[in-house]
Amino acid sequence: MKRGRTGFTSVLLCSYIERGTQMDWYPLYNSLRIAAVSCIIVFFSGIFAAYYVVRLPRLIKGMLDVLLTLPLVLPPTVVGYFLILLLGPGHPIGAWFMSVFSIKLVMTWYSGIFAASVVSFPLMYRTARGAFESFDETLAYSGQTLGLPNTYIFWRIRMPACRQGILAGAVLSFARALGEYGATSMIAGYIPGRTATISTTVYQLWRTDNDNLAFKWVMVNLAISATVLLAVNMLEKKKTERWAVK
Amino acid sequence: MSLSVNIVKTLGTFTLAVSFESNDGILGFLGASGTGKSMTLRCIAGIEKPDSGRIILDGVTLFDSEKHINLPPQERHVGYLFQNFALFPNMTVRQNILSGLYRQKDAVQKKKILEDMIGMLSLQGLENYYPSQLSGGQQQRAAVARILVSRPNLLLLDEPFSALDSFLREQMQAQLADVLRVFDKKVILVTHSRDEAYQLCSNLALLDNGHILRIGGTKELFADPGSRQGAVLTGCKNIADARKTGENEVEVPAWGVRFTTVQPVRDGLKAIGIRAHYFNPKSGANHYPISLVEEIEEPFAWVITFAYTGQNPDSPPVWWRIPKDRRTEVIPGELGVAPQNILLLYE
Numbered sequence: 001m002k003r004g005r006t007g008f009t010s011v012l013l014c015s016y017i018e019r020g021t022q023m024d025w026y027p028l029y030n031s032l033r034i035a036a037v038s039c040i041i042v043f044f045s046g047i048f049a050a051y052y053v054v055r056l057p058r059l060i061k062g063m064l065d066v067l068l069t070l071p072l073v074l075p076p077t078v079v080g081y082f083l084i085l086l087l088g089p090g091h092p093i094g095a096w097f098m099s100v101f102s103i104k105l106v107m108t109w110y111s112g113i114f115a116a117s118v119v120s121f122p123l124m125y126r127t128a129r130g131a132f133e134s135f136d137e138t139l140a141y142s143g144q145t146l147g148l149p150n151t152y153i154f155w156r157i158r159m160p161a162c163r164q165g166i167l168a169g170a171v172l173s174f175a176r177a178l179g180e181y182g183a184t185s186m187i188a189g190y191i192p193g194r195t196a197t198i199s200t201t202v203y204q205l206w207r208t209d210n211d212n213l214a215f216k217w218v219m220v221n222l223a224i225s226a227t228v229l230l231a232v233n234m235l236e237k238k239k240t241e242r243w244a245v246k
Numbered sequence: 247m248s249l250s251v252n253i254v255k256t257l258g259t260f261t262l263a264v265s266f267e268s269n270d271g272i273l274g275f276l277g278a279s280g281t282g283k284s285m286t287l288r289c290i291a292g293i294e295k296p297d298s299g300r301i302i303l304d305g306v307t308l309f310d311s312e313k314h315i316n317l318p319p320q321e322r323h324v325g326y327l328f329q330n331f332a333l334f335p336n337m338t339v340r341q342n343i344l345s346g347l348y349r350q351k352d353a354v355q356k357k358k359i360l361e362d363m364i365g366m367l368s369l370q371g372l373e374n375y376y377p378s379q380l381s382g383g384q385q386q387r388a389a390v391a392r393i394l395v396s397r398p399n400l401l402l403l404d405e406p407f408s409a410l411d412s413f414l415r416e417q418m419q420a421q422l423a424d425v426l427r428v429f430d431k432k433v434i435l436v437t438h439s440r441d442e443a444y445q446l447c448s449n450l451a452l453l454d455n456g457h458i459l460r461i462g463g464t465k466e467l468f469a470d471p472g473s474r475q476g477a478v479l480t481g482c483k484n485i486a487d488a489r490k491t492g493e494n495e496v497e498v499p500a501w502g503v504r505f506t507t508v509q510p511v512r513d514g515l516k517a518i519g520i521r522a523h524y525f526n527p528k529s530g531a532n533h534y535p536i537s538l539v540e541e542i543e544e545p546f547a548w549v550i551t552f553a554y555t556g557q558n559p560d561s562p563p564v565w566w567r568i569p570k571d572r573r574t575e576v577i578p579g580e581l582g583v584a585p586q587n588i589l590l591l592y593e
Contacts, residue, residue: 139334141319143345144293145326146346146392157334
């Protein structure tokens with residue numbers, strides 16, 4: 001075992017592993033709540049970004065599109081670096097939150113939410129945008145001429161018509177948030193029982209030669225991801241049958 | 247009860263500039279594709295914003311570029327029947343119609359209007375179907391029902407029959423005409439079919455390249471379209487350059503003939519038009535020898551193309567359409583046209 005390292009984290013880590021071979025389920029709980037919260041954030045922000053970007057003039061649209069899609073292609077560590085620049089205790093937003101609310105934005109369980117949201121946002125945004133772009137605008141126009149308010153048209157007509165793309169986007173972002181590692185490890189670190197997520201746990205377990213436990217977590221992660229995708233497929237099938245062409 | 251429209255809108259190289267007034271009844275917009283018919287409707291409904299101008303419906307200003315008035319579509323009370331009917335795919339027929347009753351808050355009243363409309367457009371039994379489960383004709387009836395329950399002051403029909411197959415088209419035309427009579431709405435119908443325009447519209451506007459060529463009573467327009475494009479739009483097959491040679495006489499150089507007319511010929515005559523079914527071997531007037539070019543069989547008529555004896559060989563043959571029961575075995579050597587059937591075209 002690579003136990004030669006010293007320092008607070010290592011000590012914590014060692015005591016964690018020595019506590020026993022039975023699994024501590026905290027990383028599962030933490031991963032799920034981070035993925036769930038960031039999925040909700042990204043669901044709404046991605047949809048609204050997509051809805052407004054589709055309507056912009058071409059030049060601004062192109063530029064904004066690059067900016068909003070960038071986290072998808074940047075290495076997660078770069079995203080993590082940017083997040084630390086913004087949220088770290090010595091940096092603008094982090095310092096403000098610290099002085100006004102006495103809240104630390106990095107190295108806490110919810111730091112993972114920031115990382116997961118930024119990294120999974122482009123998936124939601126791009127799939128929602130694709131769905132909105134293929135939406136038949138005459139449906140919205142006919143709603144308007146019938147006197148329906150724009151919010152009604154958005155939630156009752158546009159969203160259901162685009163549900164396939166939007167649902168796909170939400171699932172992809174959830175899955176991506178669940179698997180987020182790079183930015184999370186930079187901004188939330190790995191503190192067992194506090195900021196540990198499945199992906200950071202797998203890495204730490206492997207690094208410390210605890211392959212058996214790492215393998216168990218890998219299986220857990222696989223099971224969750226497969227279940228989510230399967231559930232969506234079934235849901236999707238049911239819905240399309242209802243509106244099916246005869 | 248009136249509609250007054252005077253708008254300009256530029257889209258790339260295309261400029262739409264239409265100005266018209268309309269009172270009760272069905273006004274038809276007849277024109278080829280891309281002449282700005284649908285764009286005009288969209289501007290009236292508030293889906294598109296004109297660059298400048300004014301739209302006033304029953305005394306209410308819907309749009310006025312000078313006064314900076316541009317009512318949202320929701321406040322215009324203008325119903326719009328789209329070409330694809332635009333039924334909401336995630337809602338049943340009942341829910342679709344109820345969406346047109348959004349403003350009606352009284353639940354009892356709402357139910358009554360819904361039931362009445364379902365009966366009127368014979369949608370009974372289809373209430374719980376989704377649009378994708380309906381035929382084209384049923385979709386159209388559901389879409390019309392949805393619009394009518396929203397009580398529009400003006401109804402815009404954008405090529406309402408183009409999505410239906412021709413078999414269904416005539417049936418739906420008759421049905422829509424009945425429904426519109428009962429509701430007595432002011433209606434604008436956009437179409438590129440002169441049959442539809444003739445059957446459904448009391449008044450007609452001929453559109454070409456973004457402006458109105460002529461507007462007037464449908465029958466008068468068909469009898470006297472006034473311009474080349476107007477003659478083409480109303481289905482005139484034979485159009486040829488012509489010049490005035492007398493108070494009631496014109497010469498058609500390409501055909502090598504002179505025709506007498508009933509209408510006095512004004513200066514500035516550019517061309518004449520003769521509809522394909524107006525030729526008559528028995529007519530005493532405007533009688534000239536012809537030679538047969540080709541015979542084309544249609545389901546209920548023959549099209550006989552011919553050339554006048556003195557016709558310029560470069561000019562296309564003339565069309566004569568004759569119902570099958572009136573056709574004789576031998577094509578006559580001479581054909582005449584009644585003087586009232588010569589269309590005088592000035593543009």
